[in-house]
Amino acid sequence: MSAEQSGITDGIRLLFQRPNEPLFTVKDNGKTVFELPSNFYTERYETIGASLSTRIGEDVEKTIHLRPIQQLNLDFTKSIQLRGSFSLFIKSHQVIAGELIKIFLDSSEEDFISTAAFIKDRVNPYLFLYSLATAVQHRNDTQNLSLPSIVQQFPDQFVDSSVFPRAREEGSLVPAESRIPIEIKMNFTASDREPEQRLAYFREDIGVNMHHWHWHLVYPGEGPLNVVNKDRRGELFYYMHSQLVARYNNERFCNHLESVKPLNNFRERIKEGYFPKIVRSLNNRAYPARPDNAQLQDLHRDDDNTEIADLERWRDRIHQAIDQGYVVEQGTNQHIPLDETNGINILGNVLEASAISPNRQLYGNLHNLGHNVIAYVHDPDGTHLEDYGVMADVTTAMRDPVFYRWHAFINSICVKFKNTLRSYQPNELLFEGVAVNSVDVQITTQSKSTIPNLLLTYWQKSDVDLGAGLDFGPGNVYAQFTHLQHAPFEYRINITNDASVPKQGTCRIFLIPKFDERGEALRFREQRSFAVEMDKFVINLNPGANEIRRRSEQSSVTIPYERSFRRIGSEYQPKNGEELAQFQFCGCGWPQHMLLPKGTPAGTKYDIFVMVSSYEHDRVDQVLDSGVLCNDSFSFCGLRNKKYPDARPMGYPFDKNSQFNNLDIGSLTEFTEHLTNATLGECSIRFTDAVIDRV
Ligand code: CUO
Numbered sequence: 187m188s189a190e191q192s193g194i195t196d197g198i199r200l201l202f203q204r205p206n207e208p209l210f211t212v213k214d215n216g217k218t219v220f221e222l223p224s225n226f227y228t229e230r231y232e233t234i235g236a237s238l239s240t241r242i243g244e245d246v247e248k249t250i251h252l253r254p255i256q257q258l259n260l261d262f263t264k265s266i267q268l269r270g271s272f273s274l275f276i277k278s279h280q281v282i283a284g285e286l287i288k289i290f291l292d293s294s295e296e297d298f299i300s301t302a303a304f305i306k307d308r309v310n311p312y313l314f315l316y317s318l319a320t321a322v323q324h325r326n327d328t329q330n331l332s333l334p335s336i337v338q339q340f341p342d343q344f345v346d347s348s349v350f351p352r353a354r355e356e357g358s359l360v361p362a363e364s365r366i367p368i369e370i371k372m373n374f375t376a377s378d379r380e381p382e383q384r385l386a387y388f389r390e391d392i393g394v395n396m397h398h399w400h401w402h403l404v405y406p407g408e409g410p411l412n413v414v415n416k417d418r419r420g421e422l423f424y425y426m427h428s429q430l431v432a433r434y435n436n437e438r439f440c441n442h443l444e445s446v447k448p449l450n451n452f453r454e455r456i457k458e459g460y461f462p463k464i465v466r467s468l469n470n471r472a473y474p475a476r477p478d479n480a481q482l483q484d485l486h487r488d489d490d491n492t493e494i495a496d497l498e499r500w501r502d503r504i505h506q507a508i509d510q511g512y513v514v515e516q517g518t519n520q521h522i523p524l525d526e527t528n529g530i531n532i533l534g535n536v537l538e539a540s541a542i543s544p545n546r547q548l549y550g551n552l553h554n555l556g557h558n559v560i561a562y563v564h565d566p567d568g569t570h571l572e573d574y575g576v577m578a579d580v581t582t583a584m585r586d587p588v589f590y591r592w593h594a595f596i597n598s599i600c601v602k603f604k605n606t607l608r609s610y611q612p613n614e615l616l617f618e619g620v621a622v623n624s625v626d627v628q629i630t631t632q633s634k635s636t637i638p639n640l641l642l643t644y645w646q647k648s649d650v651d652l653g654a655g656l657d658f659g660p661g662n663v664y665a666q667f668t669h670l671q672h673a674p675f676e677y678r679i680n681i682t683n684d685a686s687v688p689k690q691g692t693c694r695i696f697l698i699p700k701f702d703e704r705g706e707a708l709r710f711r712e713q714r715s716f717a718v719e720m721d722k723f724v725i726n727l728n729p730g731a732n733e734i735r736r737r738s739e740q741s742s743v744t745i746p747y748e749r750s751f752r753r754i755g756s757e758y759q760p761k762n763g764e765e766l767a768q769f770q771f772c773g774c775g776w777p778q779h780m781l782l783p784k785g786t787p788a789g790t791k792y793d794i795f796v797m798v799s800s801y802e803h804d805r806v807d808q809v810l811d812s813g814v815l816c817n818d819s820f821s822f823c824g825l826r827n828k829k830y831p832d833a834r835p836m837g838y839p840f841d842k843n844s845q846f847n848n849l850d851i852g853s854l855t856e857f858t859e860h861l862t863n864a865t866l867g868e869c870s871i872r873f874t875d876a877v878i879d880r881v
Contacts, residue, residue, distance in 0.1 A: 775819025
């Protein structure tokens with residue numbers, strides 16, 4: 187890294203701290219201060235800022251001098267109030283963020299920090315951080331910058347608000363070395379009279395919500411074309427969200443709840459209410475609640491006028507496009523086929539709708555505005571001057587039960603499309619000369635029971651630092667929350683390569699429920715929709731017998747536990763280069779502690795499906811620099827600035843019908859029997875309702 191780059195990364199990193207405080211206050215726990223050119227102070231501090239800044243900065247270890255830059259015209263951001271809300275699902279907000287991202291991306295290396303610093307106190311902090319983080323992800327000179335976790339920037343959006351007064355008290359009265367973490371109670375959003383509350387541990391998990399924010403940061407729907415138009419982004423939008431719904435359904439079965447009902451009738455009352463009990467620190471207002479049995483209404487608000495009839499029209503037009511086999515391009519009226527190769531990608535963009543949707547006039551903005559109509563249900567015309575609820579915010583949407591109903595609906599449209607495609611033919615599924623003979627799983631922790639094919643889940647407590655996100659905060663203050671965890675385990679897969687030469691294959695592992703919430707056996711069609719991707723990796727097969735061992739921590743879906751709960755600041759960064767590369771930038775990914783469904787105390791049975799496909803047909807030709815950053819969750823997040831590294835359709839081989847189950851008869855066992863290159867194992871997940879310490 188050049189000296190300039192290290193200057194950039196240091197400065198930019200500090201701009202992410204304490205988003206609600208003015209720029210001239212000290213950063214890095216009192217160690218660093220910015221020296222600002224006079225035109226950087228906002229109107230409020232124009233006259234007193236410089237003297238305040240000198241006084242505040244008297245004891246700091248380091249001063250970062252900011253190069254003067256010309257005044258920037260930021261009038262285009264004014265419709266998002268400084269202390270108001272910012273939503274990625276509101277079109278006008280998306281467009282403003284897109285313009286801001288462009289300014290950050292276009293800024294020269296010398297001017298980047300100054301540009302960001304100048305803008306910081308002049309725009310909504312959430313808008314600022316989202317746009318800056320997106321730019322940092324896409325600029326070459328910030329490749330190695332480690333972004334602080336979103337939880338530490340805006341802890342209020344992840345944590346029960348009742349924690350904050352206690353955190354402030356702890357921070358201001360107790361010396362740093364004697365502070366104790368403040369406990370966040372589980373199940374704080376409803377009593378057990380609400381059946382949906384059984385899933386609160388999933389919906390309100392900090393790592394789950396962080397992942398969702400990061401995914402939308404990596405795949406923005408609006409912005410410069412080179413940022414939005416990533417390889418297969420529409421398909422990944424569909425696939426990643428369909429996996430979220432599949433995972434949620436598995437959790438529901440473990441909790442004796444039926445699978446989510448797609449929200450496809452916009453005029454039917456929404457049975458599930460949600461009372462979030464979190465606040466927006468920008469203005470200290472609570473996120474509004476949605477009572478049980480709310481009825482969606484037409485929106486007539488300053489920044490959004492969407493009628494239920496609009497949503498219905500867009501939904502019907504998209505269905506029509508699927509039935510006709512093509513979408514109509516805006517402007518040219520040309521037909522773009524929804525085919526085998528590009529269809530799902532186009533459909534994902536149409537549904538979302540991202541800036542690269544081929545026709546937002548005709549197909550509208552179904553997914554985003556659906557989020558909004560739901561999020562404003564408590565005050566659809568703004569009479570009560572209430573802001574949107576959690577559903578309009580990517581950091582909070584997954585907390586709400588209705589999120590899964592909405593995405594189950596979006597997913598159902600994609601499934602309908604997939605059903606129009608021709609079935610997989612045997613040659614698209616088989617791998618000549620390779621036989622997968624067996625798969626077993628085994629816990630790897632010494633102290634735990636190691637009965638083969640028995641996996642264990644339990645509760646664990648972890649700490650997150652809230653200090654960095656508390657305004658005028660008192661250094662590090664930790665909150666402790668309880669989350670699901672599992673004992674680490676290993677897959678052991680036996681494979682025979684009949685050829686006399688080595689071969690390369692892609693090993694795909696899925697966890698598939700056998701029974702629904704009532705203990706009824708699931709049909710293959712249902713199992714396919716509930717199949718959860720666990721891992722995908724390339725293997726080398728020697729001639730003859732091969733035993734492949736793969737650890738649960740290596741999953742291509744997850745990011746390591748430490749990354750979900752990393753602390754802020756350079757002093758916590760790993761020193762060794764490889765670890766550092768892993769640590770940096772990589773907030774996108776399913777949290778490792780949520781890799782397995784919870785299971786049940788008696789044990790819930792699952793099929794483990796393992797298939798090895800020919801790498802010849804999976805490979806994507808591209809140069810991967812050694813140590814590609816963030817490659818550990820590529821199934822959900824792709825590779826940074828690269829093509830999606832698997833040429834097969836996402837979800838393969840369960841994403842569409844195959845010749846073996848065309849008529850929707852047959853079972854997973856039969857399907858697997860047709861494939862010599864696949865096998866089924868069986869495991870049981872047993873849950874212990876106790877908090878077990880990390881070892
Ligand atoms: Cu991620 Cu709807 O796209 O929440």
